[in-house]
Amino acid sequence: MKVSDLSSSELMAQLSGTGLQLLTGQFQIGIRSQIPALGRTLALLYGDYSIGNEQGFTDFHVQLRYPMGLRRWWRKQVVFEFDSALPFKPLPAAQAFPMFEWGLNWCVSSYANLYLIIHAAVVEKNGFAAILPAPPGSGKSTLCAALVTRGWRLLSDELTLIRTTDGHVVPLPRPISLKNASIDIVKAYAPQAVLSPKVYDTVKGTIAHMKAPATSVARAHECAKPGWIIFPRYAVDAATSLLPISPAHGLMRLADNAFNYSALGLTGFETVADIADTCPIYDFTYSVIDEAIATFDRLAEEVAQRDIRPI
Amino acid sequence: MRPLLILQALHKPLSMLAFSLPEWDLLIRQARRGNLLARLQSLLAQAGILEQVPCQPRQHLEWARVTADRHAQAVRTEVSRIQQALPGQPVILLKGAAYVMAGLPAGAGRVFSDIDILVPKTQLLDTESGLLAHGWMASQHDAYDQRYYRQWMHELPPLQHMLRETTIDVHHAILPQTMAIHPDSQLLRDSAVALAGYPKLMVLAPVDMVLHSAAHLFYEGELFNGLRDLADLDALLRDFSAVPAFWEQLVKRAHVLELTRCLYYALRYTRLLLCTPVPEQVLTIASQARPPALISATMDALYCRALLPDHASCIDWATPVARWCLYVRANWLRMPPLLLARHLFHKAFISQRH
Numbered sequence: 001m002k003v004s005d006l007s008s009s010e011l012m013a014q015l016s017g018t019g020l021q022l023l024t025g026q027f028q029i030g031i032r033s034q035i036p037a038l039g040r041t042l043a044l045l046y047g048d049y050s051i052g053n054e055q056g057f058t059d060f061h062v063q064l065r066y067p068m069g070l071r072r073w074w075r076k077q078v079v080f081e082f083d084s085a086l087p088f089k090p091l092p093a094a095q096a097f098p099m100f101e102w103g104l105n106w107c108v109s110s111y112a113n114l115y116l117i118i119h120a121a122v123v124e125k126n127g128f129a130a131i132l133p134a135p136p137g138s139g140k141s142t143l144c145a146a147l148v149t150r151g152w153r154l155l156s157d158e159l160t161l162i163r164t165t166d167g168h169v170v171p172l173p174r175p176i177s178l179k180n181a182s183i184d185i186v187k188a189y190a191p192q193a194v195l196s197p198k199v200y201d202t203v204k205g206t207i208a209h210m211k212a213p214a215t216s217v218a219r220a221h222e223c224a225k226p227g228w229i230i231f232p233r234y235a236v237d238a239a240t241s242l243l244p245i246s247p248a249h250g251l252m253r254l255a256d257n258a259f260n261y262s263a264l265g266l267t268g269f270e271t272v273a274d275i276a277d278t279c280p281i282y283d284f285t286y287s288v289i290d291e292a293i294a295t296f297d298r299l300a301e302e303v304a305q306r307d308i309r310p311i
Numbered sequence: 312m313r314p315l316l317i318l319q320a321l322h323k324p325l326s327m328l329a330f331s332l333p334e335w336d337l338l339i340r341q342a343r344r345g346n347l348l349a350r351l352q353s354l355l356a357q358a359g360i361l362e363q364v365p366c367q368p369r370q371h372l373e374w375a376r377v378t379a380d381r382h383a384q385a386v387r388t389e390v391s392r393i394q395q396a397l398p399g400q401p402v403i404l405l406k407g408a409a410y411v412m413a414g415l416p417a418g419a420g421r422v423f424s425d426i427d428i429l430v431p432k433t434q435l436l437d438t439e440s441g442l443l444a445h446g447w448m449a450s451q452h453d454a455y456d457q458r459y460y461r462q463w464m465h466e467l468p469p470l471q472h473m474l475r476e477t478t479i480d481v482h483h484a485i486l487p488q489t490m491a492i493h494p495d496s497q498l499l500r501d502s503a504v505a506l507a508g509y510p511k512l513m514v515l516a517p518v519d520m521v522l523h524s525a526a527h528l529f530y531e532g533e534l535f536n537g538l539r540d541l542a543d544l545d546a547l548l549r550d551f552s553a554v555p556a557f558w559e560q561l562v563k564r565a566h567v568l569e570l571t572r573c574l575y576y577a578l579r580y581t582r583l584l585l586c587t588p589v590p591e592q593v594l595t596i597a598s599q600a601r602p603p604a605l606i607s608a609t610m611d612a613l614y615c616r617a618l619l620p621d622h623a624s625c626i627d628w629a630t631p632v633a634r635w636c637l638y639v640r641a642n643w644l645r646m647p648p649l650l651l652a653r654h655l656f657h658k659a660f661i662s663q664r665h
Binding site for chain 1: 332333335336340343344365367368370371373374375377378380381384621622623626
C-alpha cells in the first residue's frame with residue numbers, strides 16, 4: 001500500500017494517531033503530527049512511497065508538533081521530536097515540512113554509521129552513480145533536479161550513503177530541496193515537476209521541495225556503483241567545463257564533505273580512498289543547464305561503452 | 312507492572328532473544344535515549360547471541376558500536392596526549408577513561424563527552440600549565456565561573472583542546488570542597504593502581520572506583536545519563552566480586568571516605584533496577600547508613616523515576632518532579648545554604664545578563 005492510496009483524512013488520521021509508517025530507501029520512518037499543512041505536503045511529495053508495517057520495526061520515530069506554552073498559539077512554532085528529545089530549536093510553524101526533511105537528514109547522518117555519509121547529491125545512469133558533493137549555494141540541487149527530469153535516477157539529493165562493506169551507493173530518494181532562484185529555474189526547466197508550496201524566510205532563504213520521480217522511488221532498493229565524483233559549481237555566464245582533479249585532492253575534498261568521516265575512523269578513510277582510486281574526479285563549472293546535462297550524458301555513454309560492469 | 316524493556320535487557324541479556332519486533336523497536340529507543348545502545352550491543356556480543364537479533368534492530372546496535380569504537384580509540388589517543396603534556400607526574404584516570412584503559416566491562420560500549428583525571432591539589436596549577444602548553448584552552452567561562460570552580464569545586468574549569476576539541480576535567484578531589492563530606496584524596500591517590508603497560512598511568516583501586524562512581528551519581532544534580540551510570544556501577548560490582556575480599560574492603564572503605572550513605576544508595580538502586588548480586592552481610596552493613604524510613608521511601612520514589620532514560624515510555628507525570636527534587640537536593644548538599652543562595656542569585660541575575 002502506498003501513501004497515495006490514503007485519502008487526505010485517512011492520512012491525517014494516521015499522522016495524528018499511531019503515526020504514518022513511511023518507507024524511504026532502507027529506512028522505515030514513523031511520523032506523527034497534527035499539523036494539517038505538513039500532511040498536505042507529505043501527500044503531495046510522498047504519494048509514491050510505500051507504507052510500512054506498523055507491527056514491524058521503525059528506524060526513526062519522529063514527531064512534528066507545536067511547542068508547549070505560548071508559542072503554541074501566538075506566532076505559532078513547530079518542534080521536531082526524536083525519541084522524546086528535541087535536538088533543534090523551534091521554527092515558525094510554516095516551516096514544518098522543511099523541518100521534517102532536515103530533521104530526518106539529521107537522524108540518518110547522526111546514526112547510520114555503517115555508511116559513509118557524504119553531503120552530496122547522487123544520481124545514476126547505466127548502473128553508475130555520479131556523486132555531486134558541494135557546499136550550499138553551488139547549484140548542486142538545481143543540477144540534481146534537472147538531471148532527474150532528463151532520465152537520470154535520483155538516489156539522493158542531500159545524503160550520499162556509501163555502504164562501507166562493499167562501497168556501493170545505497171539510495172535514499174526523497175524530495176529535492178530547492179532554494180531561492182533555483183525554484184523558478186527548475187519550474188521553467190521542467191514544468192511537469194511537482195513542487196511543494198514555497199516556504200519563506202527559512203535559514204536557507206525561500207525553500208520548495210521537488211517530488212522525487214516515481215521510478216526513482218520504485219527502484220530505491222537498487223544500489224549503484226560509484227562512477228564519478230563531480231564537484232559542481234554554478235557561475236553566471238560561465239562556459240561549461242569539466243576539469244579532472246587528482247585522486248589525492250579528490251580524496252581530501254570528498255572527506256571534507258562527509259558527515260561521519262572522522263566517526264568512522266580507518267573505515268572512513270578506506271572507503272573514501274577506494275572511491276577516489278576507482279572513480280574519475282572532476283571540477284565542473286556550468287551556467288547552461290542543457291549543456292550540463294549533455295556533459296553528464298556523455299560521461300554515462302562513455303561508461304556504457306567501456307567494458308566495466310555495473311552491479 | 313511489566314518491567315521496563317531496557318532494565319530487563321541490561322540485567323538479563325538472554326531475555327532479549329524473546330523480544331518481538333515492536334519490543335525491539337521500543338528497546339532501541341529507550342537505549343538510545345539512555346546512551347546505552349552500544350552497551351546492549353556488547354552485552355549481546357559477549358553472550359554470543361548478537362547474530363540472533365533481528366536484522367533491523369541489529370543494524371542500530373552496530374551503528375552504535377561504530378561510534379563507541381571510535382570513542383574508545385579517541386580516549387586512548389587522548390590519554391597518550393595527556394601523558395605527553397604531563398611528563399613529570401603520574402596521572403590518575405577517573406570514570407569512563409579508566410574503565411576503557413583498564414579494559415573493564417564497564418568500559419565496553421561506553422561513549423564519552425570528556426576525560427576526567429585526578430591530580431594532587433598542590434599540582435593543580437602545574438597540571439593546568441602543562442595542558443595549556445600542549446594545546447588545551449580554558450573554555451568560555453567568565454570570572455565568576457572561574458572563581459566558582461577554583462575556590463569551591465573539586466576541579467578546574469573544563470579545558471578544551473583547540474584542535475581536537477576534546478575536553479578534560481582536572482580534579483583534585485571527587486566531591487566539591489564546599490560539601491559537608493570530604494573523601495580524602497590522599498587516600499585515593501595512595502591506593503591507586505598502575506595500569507599495565509602504561510608506566511605513568513594509574514586508576515583508582517577497585518573499591519575506590521566503585522565509591523567514586525557512586526558519589527558521582529548520587530551527589531550529581533542532573534541525571535542526563537542516570538541509567539548509564541547505574542549500569543557502570545552494576546558492571547563494576549559484578550566484575551569486582553571476583554576480587555578477593557572486595558566486599559569487606561568496600562564497606563570499610565566507604566566508612567573511611569565518608570561515603571557510607573552513597574554506598575547504600577548505590578547498592579540499593581543497582582539491586583532494585585538491575586538486580587546486581589550483592590552478598591547479604593554487605594547489604595546489612597551498608598543499610599546502617601540508610602536514611603530514616605520516610606526519607607528512604609521518598610528517595611526510592613525519586614531515584615526509581617529519575618534514573619530511567621528520559622524517554623516517553625519510561626516516564627510518568629511524577630518524573631519531572633523527581634528530577635527537579637533531586638536537582639535541588641544535589642545543590643543543597645553541594646554548598647552551605649548561604650553560599651548556595653549567593654551562587655543561585657549570581658547565576659540567575661548576574662550571569663544571565665552577560
